[in-house]
Amino acid sequence: METVELAPGYRISRLIKGGWQLSTGHGSAPASAEAAVTDMMSFADAGITTFDCADIYTGVEELIGQFREHYRRVRGNEALASVKVHTKFVPDWSALSGVDRAYVVRVIDRSLRRLRQERLDLVQFHWWNYDVPRLAEVAYWLSELRGQGKIDRLGGTNFDTWHTRVLLEAGIELTSMQAQYSLLDARPENGLAALAARHGFSLLCYGALAGGFIGERWLDQPEPRGALENRSLTKYKLIIDDFGGWDLFQELLRALKRIADKHGVGIGAVAIRHVLDRPRVAGVIVGARDTSHLAGILAVDRLRLDRADETALAAILAQRRGPRGDTFELERDRTGRHGSIMKYELNTIRT
Numbered sequence: 001m002e003t004v005e006l007a008p009g010y011r012i013s014r015l016i017k018g019g020w021q022l023s024t025g026h027g028s029a030p031a032s033a034e035a036a037v038t039d040m041m042s043f044a045d046a047g048i049t050t051f052d053c054a055d056i057y058t059g060v061e062e063l064i065g066q067f068r069e070h071y072r073r074v075r076g077n078e079a080l081a082s083v084k085v086h087t088k089f090v091p092d093w094s095a096l097s098g099v100d101r102a103y104v105v106r107v108i109d110r111s112l113r114r115l116r117q118e119r120l121d122l123v124q125f126h127w128w129n130y131d132v133p134r135l136a137e138v139a140y141w142l143s144e145l146r147g148q149g150k151i152d153r154l155g156g157t158n159f160d161t162w163h164t165r166v167l168l169e170a171g172i173e174l175t176s177m178q179a180q181y182s183l184l185d186a187r188p189e190n191g192l193a194a195l196a197a198r199h200g201f202s203l204l205c206y207g208a209l210a211g212g213f214i215g216e217r218w219l220d221q222p223e224p225r226g227a228l229e230n231r232s233l234t235k236y237k238l239i240i241d242d243f244g245g246w247d248l249f250q251e252l253l254r255a256l257k258r259i260a261d262k263h264g265v266g267i268g269a270v271a272i273r274h275v276l277d278r279p280r281v282a283g284v285i286v287g288a289r290d291t292s293h294l295a296g297i298l299a300v301d302r303l304r305l306d307r308a309d310e311t312a313l314a315a316i317l318a319q320r321r322g323p324r325g326d327t328f329e330l331e332r333d334r335t336g337r338h339g340s341i342m343k344y345e346l347n348t349i350r351t
Helices: 033-045 060-075 077-081 093-098 101-115 135-147 161-169 192-199 231-243 246-263 267-276 291-302 307-317
Strands: 003-007 010-013 015-018 050-052 084-089 120-125 151-157 176-180 202-206 281-286
Touching (some): 003 281, 010 084, 010 281, 015 291, 033 060, 033 291, 060 084, 060 101, 084 101, 101 135, 120 135, 120 176, 135 161, 161 192, 176 192, 192 202, 231 246, 246 267, 281 291
Parallel strands (some): 050 084, 084 120, 120 151, 151 176
Antiparallel strands (some): 003 010
16 A cells, blocks of 8 residues: 655555544444444555544544554554544634633543544644634644644644645644545645645645545436435535536546546546645545445555546546635635535534
């Protein structure tokens, strides 16, 4: 399995198992804890030793904590040392103005307990509302906790280019920035990737499969109407609309299918490899709920796209209309199509 050194002595697998699909807030029936732990064991044994979660993914930090303890008992401390868990610090929108150092400590200590760790591997900071101008101050408190040994590395999630620069100029050492990046959504190319190149941090990307839309299931299918089965599909259908609509999306799927057949892999493997090959991308978060998609994900590791493949994809991408703007810009407009489906208050209801 491909790995990359995000920082000196800090190495991750380039394929990262996402935890959002295991959250009860996702909209699908949650897996049992035993099944989830067993599945995580299979991913780790296959070389996908990096896991992504968040304090606002209901129940997921606890599941990963159970997995870590089980993995330690079964595989030993040396094997557990290769496992990295990336969580997030996401204060609620309504709480931003009242976040103080004590709040930061409480939330980080809670993640430590849930994940059963003495030190968090990577904490990815998110700040919902830029109109509350305290993000550098709060990031500094996280940096202090890093100095105290509670956090190994600091990153961000869903910051635009301007506010990522604010953190950097405040002296916050960023290892990574998590951002949505896919064949359908290239907003990191509108400034963030160039900033990452200048300052030496990496991109960790989610949404490469658009919640499952980029796959054989949707090839040559009519455009879905009405309610979709989970929040991820609802979210990414909006991205497809901005990309250029269902017809252009089907052209993309057909191009992906031709490339996939040529290499003997699935459509999803081609889409993930395309993102992995973008400048400054260190890893791609794959939101597989269980091991049913593991073989297809592992195919990414051996896949290499050639010039003809990229040329074929570029011909489709040249026709896309959006989404426009910087990373997560659309999602921050609470009255817009993208922002109105977001949930901004998930920490206050957690214990």
